Amino acid sequence: MNFNDIKIIAKKLYYPIFLLEDTISHGRRKKVELILRITSVLSFLTPSILYFLNMVVHLSNFDLYTQKIYAVSILLLSLWVIVIMLEAFYFSYIHLDEKKAQGIFIDFELAYTMYKMSPEDITATFFGSSMGSYFLMRCGISAEVFNEFLSKRKQILSNVNFKFNLDDNNITWEDFIASIFEQDKDLQIFLFQFSIQKKEVIEIIDWIIERNDAYLFAEWWWSKENLDHIPSIGQSWSYGQIYTLQKYRGALPMAMSARYEVHSSYGVDELKELESVLSRSRDANAILVGNDESGRLQIISHLARKIDEGSVSPELKHKTVVLLDTDSFVSQNGGKIQFELELSKILIEAISAGNIILVINNLPSFISSSKTLGVDLTTLIEPYLSSPNLQIIAISDTDNFHQIIEKNILLSQHFEKVLIKDIDTTNTIKVLENEIMRFEDSTIFFTYQSLVAISESAERYFSEGIMPDKAIDLLLEIVPKLKSLGKHLVEKEDILSLVKVKTGIPVGELTSEEKNKLLNLEKILHARIVGQDEAVVSISNAVRRSRSGIVNPNRPISSFLFLGPTGVGKTETTKALNDVFFGDQGHIMRLDMSEYSGAGALSKLIGSFETNQTGILSTMLREHQYGVLLLDEFEKTTEEVMNLFLQVLDEGFFSDNLGKKVNARNLIIIATSNAGSDLIWEAIKSGSDLSKSKEIIIDSLIKQGIFKPELLNRFDGVVLFQPLTGANLRQISKLMLDKLHNRLSGNGINLVVNDTLIEFVAGHGTDPKFGARPINRAIQEKVEQIIAKKLIDGSAEKGKGIILTKEELY
Amino acid sequence: MNFFIIFPYYLAWHYGRAFSNIGNIWKNYFIFIYNFFSIKTLLITLFSPWRRMGDEYREHSSLGDIAGTFVVNTLMRCVGAVMRLIIIIIGILVLLFSVVLGLAVLVIWLFLPAVLGYLVYFSFIGFLK
Numbered sequence: 001m002n003f004n005d006i007k008i009i010a011k012k013l014y015y016p017i018f019l020l021e022d023t024i025s026h027g028r029r030k031k032v033e034l035i036l037r038i039t040s041v042l043s044f045l046t047p048s049i050l051y052f053l054n055m056v057v058h059l060s061n062f063d064l065y066t067q068k069i070y071a072v073s074i075l076l077l078s079l080w081v082i083v084i085m086l087e088a089f090y091f092s093y094i095h096l097d098e099k100k101a102q103g104i105f106i107d108f109e110l111a112y113t114m115y116k117m118s119p120e121d122i123t124a125t126f127f128g129s130s131m132g133s134y135f136l137m138r139c140g141i142s143a144e145v146f147n148e149f150l151s152k153r154k155q156i157l158s159n160v161n162f163k164f165n166l167d168d169n170n171i172t173w174e175d176f177i178a179s180i181f182e183q184d185k186d187l188q189i190f191l192f193q194f195s196i197q198k199k200e201v202i203e204i205i206d207w208i209i210e211r212n213d214a215y216l217f218a219e220w221w222w223s224k225e226n227l228d229h230i231p232s233i234g235q236s237w238s239y240g241q242i243y244t245l246q247k248y249r250g251a252l253p254m255a256m257s258a259r260y261e262v263h264s265s266y267g268v269d270e271l272k273e274l275e276s277v278l279s280r281s282r283d284a285n286a287i288l289v290g291n292d293e294s295g296r297l298q299i300i301s302h303l304a305r306k307i308d309e310g311s312v313s314p315e316l317k318h319k320t321v322v323l324l325d326t327d328s329f330v331s332q333n334g335g336k337i338q339f340e341l342e343l344s345k346i347l348i349e350a351i352s353a354g355n356i357i358l359v360i361n362n363l364p365s366f367i368s369s370s371k372t373l374g375v376d377l378t379t380l381i382e383p384y385l386s387s388p389n390l391q392i393i394a395i396s397d398t399d400n401f402h403q404i405i406e407k408n409i410l411l412s413q414h415f416e417k418v419l420i421k422d423i424d425t426t427n428t429i430k431v432l433e434n435e436i437m438r439f440e441d442s443t444i445f446f447t448y449q450s451l452v453a454i455s456e457s458a459e460r461y462f463s464e465g466i467m468p469d470k471a472i473d474l475l476l477e478i479v480p481k482l483k484s485l486g487k488h489l490v491e492k493e494d495i496l497s498l499v500k501v502k503t504g505i506p507v508g509e510l511t512s513e514e515k516n517k518l519l520n521l522e523k524i525l526h527a528r529i530v531g532q533d534e535a536v537v538s539i540s541n542a543v544r545r546s547r548s549g550i551v552n553p554n555r556p557i558s559s560f561l562f563l564g565p566t567g568v569g570k571t572e573t574t575k576a577l578n579d580v581f582f583g584d585q586g587h588i589m590r591l592d593m594s595e596y597s598g599a600g601a602l603s604k605l606i607g608s609f610e611t612n613q614t615g616i617l618s619t620m621l622r623e624h625q626y627g628v629l630l631l632d633e634f635e636k637t638t639e640e641v642m643n644l645f646l647q648v649l650d651e652g653f654f655s656d657n658l659g660k661k662v663n664a665r666n667l668i669i670i671a672t673s674n675a676g677s678d679l680i681w682e683a684i685k686s687g688s689d690l691s692k693s694k695e696i697i698i699d700s701l702i703k704q705g706i707f708k709p710e711l712l713n714r715f716d717g718v719v720l721f722q723p724l725t726g727a728n729l730r731q732i733s734k735l736m737l738d739k740l741h742n743r744l745s746g747n748g749i750n751l752v753v754n755d756t757l758i759e760f761v762a763g764h765g766t767d768p769k770f771g772a773r774p775i776n777r778a779i780q781e782k783v784e785q786i787i788a789k790k791l792i793d794g795s796a797e798k799g800k801g802i803i804l805t806k807e808e809l810y
Numbered sequence: 811m812n813f814f815i816i817f818p819y820y821l822a823w824h825y826g827r828a829f830s831n832i833g834n835i836w837k838n839y840f841i842f843i844y845n846f847f848s849i850k851t852l853l854i855t856l857f858s859p860w861r862r863m864g865d866e867y868r869e870h871s872s873l874g875d876i877a878g879t880f881v882v883n884t885l886m887r888c889v890g891a892v893m894r895l896i897i898i899i900i901g902i903l904v905l906l907f908s909v910v911l912g913l914a915v916l917v918i919w920l921f922l923p924a925v926l927g928y929l930v931y932f933s934f935i936g937f938l939k
Contacts, residue, residue: 016816019815019819020812023812068937070936071936073933074932075929077929079930088828089828092827222835227838227842232847232848234848234894235851237852237860238890240861241861241863352862
């Protein structure tokens with residue numbers, strides 16, 4: 001089927017109203033109808049005003065005036081009726097339900113869009129239509145950018161090369177837009193720049209269409225579906241009252257009517273399951289288990305909404321969903337007897353009312369707080385649970401469900417478990433699409449990519465909380481910020497830059513300054529790290545990889561094992577890396593792994609269930625989610641701990657003593673070790689290239705059983721640090737003396753750093769076992785000492801240069 | 811120009827499918843009114859006690875108590891029946907009204923194009939006079 005074939009079908013179905021739309025569109029007609037309605041009513045009122053006016057002051061030509069006004073009124077009224085008739089004509093055509101069964105069907109909006117498109121240039125005319133341009137807006141593509149693309153195309157999709165593959169008799173927007181996308185290769189490349197591929201194209205058009213249909217549906221107020229949803233009178237008259245329960249009734253969150261929201265499949269199966277459990281004749285109680293607090297209540301709200309609208313099984317019709325506010329119940333009924341009496345009263349009342357679905361939020365915490373009052377909640381409520389006149393929905397989180405409810409035989413007998421499945425990204429975006437309806441107006445408009453960015457950032461950078469809650473929280477936080485910035489169009493970059501501010505993790509598009517920094521990373525690192533070319537190069541590469549977003553998001557940002565003798569710059573490299581990657585926001589978390597070498601090392605790090613002690617590592621990572629985790633002397637820790645890091649490096653998280661996940665995905669993990677230093681030293685002494693001996697050195701570490709091969713493989717890089725040689729030492733001495741110079745000049749002391757001084761300091765670093773560490777000591781113990789003496793005995797004055805001579809030094 | 815092309819299509823619709831549309835809408839409203847006043851539910855539960863109010867018969871209670879309870883319960887049933895009957899009667903009246911209104915709409919619809927043409931023409935003339 002080609003484009004013209006579809007156009008013929010469209011015309012056959014809707015030609016009369018195409019003409020009508022061309023003459024005066026539906027939107028215009030609506031406005032005209034409103035104006036005519038108001039003016040005709042007003043014009044009918046004017047003669048009576050004139051009549052009273054005529055009684056007070058006599059008007060000449062009164063009769064003529066009223067006659068003319070009546071004529072105008074009738075004219076306006078007639079025109080109003082004509083517009084209404086045209087609208088009826090229009091609606092009769094656009095809701096062509098009976099035609100759906102016969103032959104190929106196209107939805108009116110699509111048919112009209114296609115009717116207006118030119119077969120010579122399908123892409124350009126589609127994106128010029130109102131639907132097409134709205135689509136571009138949702139993609140964050142401006143008309144100028146798109147026009148530029150149009151002018152540069154190599155091929156133009158026309159009726160000649162456009163093929164439409166129809167899989168059923170219904171031509172949908174999805175089919176249509178997917179056909180354009182698949183056949184216009186230039187368009188594919190163009191949209192790809194905006195991170196839009198076929199999946200996104202379909203998602204965006206679905207979003208637009210679902211919203212559009214909801215508006216159309218609302219206009220169609222006389223339809224059976226709309227009328228069905230108006231609640232009836234007197235349905236609850238045969239049911240009893242719930243005076244006591246009313247006192248503790250909590251508010252359910254607002255549920256959007258199912259017809260007006262963008263449909264996600266999140267919670268849909270759960271709602272169905274809940275309905276079927278509640279429709280049973282006995283023991284119709286369910287326990288809803290999930291960690292997403294607002295999601296759990298949303299499912300209940302949707303159930304209540306469905307019952308109100310009457311679209312449930314006959315068993316659930318006329319039921320009333322009542323949320324028991326357990327907190328308020330517990331606080332108002334402090335004594336054991338009072339608690340028991342009041343709760344029994346509520347349950348008896350609910351049963352005699354006969355139409356109550358009682359919702360107990362957080363059943364586990366209700367059980368434990370009743371326990372503190374000495375009440376055994378389970379035995380208290382048990383007799384009421386099998387009543388055919390009462391249904392109970394209990395709500396619980398997963399952990400407490402397993403710990404408290406599942407172990408309780410009575411409860412698990414009476415309650416059927418309904419488990420809420422985790423939400424995926426596609427559905428999270430749909431949830432966000434519904435959420436933003438509250439915010440979108442003339443001042444703010446979200447692109448699809450911005451919603452993707454919210455969903456992905458929430459998942460990746462915020463470890464506390466549950467999806468989609470986290471994403472909604474992030475959205476709620478972002479909206480006022482964007483509004484204060486005067487942002488109208490919300491794009492991916494806006495979201496990422498706010499995430500960057502919040503977390504310190506560099507995300508989003510690279511600024512030119514950042515680009516510069518990344519490209520010259522080796523130079524920047526070398527300003528602080530002397531020698532160690534291999535280390536600098538592999539770190540720079542890892543940072544660039546991570547920053548360009550091509551790394552696996554389910555692992556730490558980067559991980560390295562630094563091997564080499566002490567004092568060769570391993571710590572300095574870590575510091576430099578932290579500064580470069582995280583800027584001011586970074587935080588180095590250092591663990592001396594030699595402290596975790598004995599029995600119980602693992603529980604010291606992650607906490608212990610038996611002693612209920614929290615772990616050092618888990619606390620550390622909860623406090624600072626972003627930064628560099630430095631594990632010094634890694635080889636000294638136990639095998640258990642190494643296995644823990646095997647998981648951390650692989651999956652980016654671990655579970656603490658209570659089984660709670662601790663996120664390590666926003667960390668750069670650096671383990672240092674001087675295992676193998678002797679081998680490195682020998683390799684250098686024999687004059688061989690270190691990069692060539694690397695394999696031998698690593699093999700020998702494995703053979704000695706210091707590190708397991710699978711652990712070494714998990715690191716992004718194993719980096720060998722070389723022992724420092726003469727020239728390196730001089731450079732380091734200079735760097736350190738410059739640092740001292742800077743510190744002193746802050747106090748008005750001008751230390752002259754000359755060759756003599758450098759030579760002297762470098763001379764202390766000749767022992768390869770200690771690397772550059774003695775240099776630091778020489779500066780502190782000798783150089784600073786001499787300067788202090790000079791300042792005290794007056795041989796050096798503030799402001800004047802201090803030159804240290806050979807005699808003073810040696 | 812379009813207007814003159816649309817007109818025949820419009821008339822074809824007005825005297826064709828529009829009738830089935832009106833019929834459908836009419837049916838929708840009839841069902842809606844029937845449901846809105848819960849006529850069926852209220853008839854079935856006509857003599858149920860009002861909002862399940864009333865006393866329970868207790869064991870070993872005196873004849874006077876039983877009689878009292880009986881009176882209270884009967885009263886509640888009566889209250890319920892009266893309330894329900896009121897709604898049922900209103901509902902039936904509205905249903906009858908909708909039938910009349912529907913018929914009226916059909917009749918008006920038949921003549922509407924002519925009537926509107928007449929009104930537009932004469933109001934225009936009337937204004938110019």
